[in-house]
Amino acid sequence: MDPLIEDIFGTLPAIMLVGPRATGKTTTAARHVRTVIRLDREQESAAFLADPDAALRRLPEPVLLDEWQMVPEVLGAVKRAVDDDHRPGRFILTGSVWSDFGGRTWPGTGRVVRVDMAGLSVKEAERTTGRPPFADLLAQGRVAELTVPARPPDLGDYLDLALRSGYPEAHRMPPAVRDRWLDSYIEQTLTRDIETLDGRRDPLRLRAYLEALALNTAGVVTDKTLYEAAAVNARTGEAYERLLRDLLLLDKIPAWFSNRLKRLVRGAKRYVVEPALVPALLRVGAEGIMRDGDLLGRMIDTFVAQQLRAEMPVCASRPRMYHLRQDRGRHEVDIVLELGMGQVIGIEVKASAAPRADAAKHLAWLRDELGDRFVAGVVLHTGARMYELGDRIVAAPICTVWS
Structure with missing residues (x-):
């Protein structure tokens, strides 16, 4: 997956890496970023729950937002950040569940490219x-x-x-x-x-x-x-x-x-x-x-x-x-x-x-x-x-x- 991530991240601003829990998504994605935020940890997710846009702006890029589904509002913040600045290689989101979250509109279309990651072959x-x-x-x-x-x-x-x-x-x-x-x-x-x-x-x-x-x-x-x-x-x-x-x-x-x-x-x-x-x-x-x-x-x-x-x-x-x-x-x-x-x-x-x-x-x-x-x-x-x-x-x- 590394060459694929490098190719996409070298051209586009955001990637969503999706796969089952424990398949190595975080380990893989972390090799391509400067900052890792684990949103399944309460102390790290608190700022994003309060104001995801402000929390995102303070981070050195590229940024890995791990387990994004724990704070789904972060997707909207990524969308707005990408709309304002379309530089490549800014955000990687990883998640081990995939859901519509009660039918909410997916805000990443055209801005965040989904990449599926399977277990170790x-x-x-x-x-x-x-x-x-x-x-x-x-x-x-x-x-x-x-x-x-x-x-x-x-x-x-x-x-x-x-x-x-x-x-x-x-x-x-x-x-x-x-x-x-x-x-x-x-x-x-x-x-x-x-x-x-x-x-x-x-x-x-x-x-x-x-x-x-x-x-x-x-x-x-x-x-x-x-x-x-x-x-x-x-x-x-x-x-x-x-x-x-x-x-x-x-x-x-x-x-x-x-x-x-x-x-x-x-x-x-x-x-x-x-x-x-x-x-x-x-x-x-x-x-x-x-x-x-x-x-x-x-x-x-x-x-x-x-x-x-x-x-x-x-x-x-x-x-x-x-x-x-x-x-x-x-x-x-x-x-x-x-x-x-x-x-x-x-x-x-x-x-x-x-x-x-x-x-x-x-x-x-x-x-x-x-x-x-x-x-x-x-x-x-x-x-x-x-x-x-x-x-x-x-x-x-x-x-x-x-x-």
């Missing part, structure tokens, strides 16, 4: 960020540049990578300590952060709803299934889902649509944003996941989506992430990356070491239906080899995303 952890993003290589027809390391991970290794967590602090911990850290993260998010957005909600029922989402991560599940699992009515379930999206714990991938294809399901595919939260919520370890084929497949899919999501803001091809499914599951593609002019990349995720040609049948169907609009198809798997499965379709180890 394997590419970042292994310091291979110099390589082009995976989606860009596919979009540019550079499939031959995908590489497999000398000792690629196997299924167990991929699961371990998913459990290691994208939270930088937890990533470095031994497993037993990490488990306790994740439990605490969930508890604090569902109690402390919920107060910021909607203190009327019951943390216990909200947890039950989040557990139902964890059990169905990487799936196209009906709203009714989730409501019944959490024992809430439809109105409460809708409110819980909005709240979990605002807390940046849930990501809904919309269904891809084309007039060329018939009987497409319009329902979204839901992901728990951080794969390591899934076993923490379900109170299951690696051995339990390995014994449950359905949960194992969901974990690997969620892990791959996390790796792709982390790269989206820096992709030159500017892809958007979707999924595709026909009714009754006749055809479905796990992830569809839509490029400009309606071009698409199809990605299937398989928790198997040597997928055969039938693993690419849905990608082949999509290719045949779309013709030249189909740029590439990839079956990402847990094996060690990369090989062709058909015209513009390859099988590749998951590690080619970052290696």
